[in-house]
Amino acid sequence: QQPVQSPQAVILREGEDAVINCSSSKALYSVHWYRQKHGEAPVFLMILLKGGEQKGHEKISASFNEKKQQSSLYLTASQLSYSGTYFCGTEKWSNQFYFGTGTSLTVIP
């Protein structure tokens, strides 16, 4: 029921790129991405709808392949501020919103 994310954790140096994957065993109709800083609440980054549309947010973008029931988050030229835990999320059906297992991203100087 819960989307699975990979990798579980990743450490990057500033300026490096990363990809976080989110896959579901059930059909995905939309995918949300959130970032949570340590000790804080998650913050919405972007939403992707059916159709494979790629969205962008600063140097963070994402894609959605509904046939494969997968979404990927791309972080390019990472900055220290990108550190945190990234969650994908999806609606089972209207109003039941589930988050993925999470990916811890640490950017070091």
Place this chain on the structure above:
Amino acid sequence: SQTIHQWPATLVQPVGSPLSLECTVEGTSNPNLYWYRQAAGRGLQLLFYSVGIGQISSEVPQNLSASRPQDRQFILSSKKLLLSDSGFYLCAWSEVSPNSPLHFGNGTRLTVT
């Protein structure tokens, strides 16, 4: 603009004591409301969600309950806390329309001793 308030920020309670966490939303009407729990270093577990006053759906059978006495008020309760209830509790709201993002409160860090 819409805001969400959640309190208290931190709470230390003994095993067997009751619990009441409150969340209110301002600046919107008839929002969807959610309670999530996050154990240390873990993901976000959906506990309850509500689409209207008095309408509560439970995701996980446990000793917690939720109520929505007013349109923009969501309360998480327990009659007797367990050690396993410790965690970071997050309230969130979204618009009723499909594919609306979730907006979170600042969370309550609960430690059951």
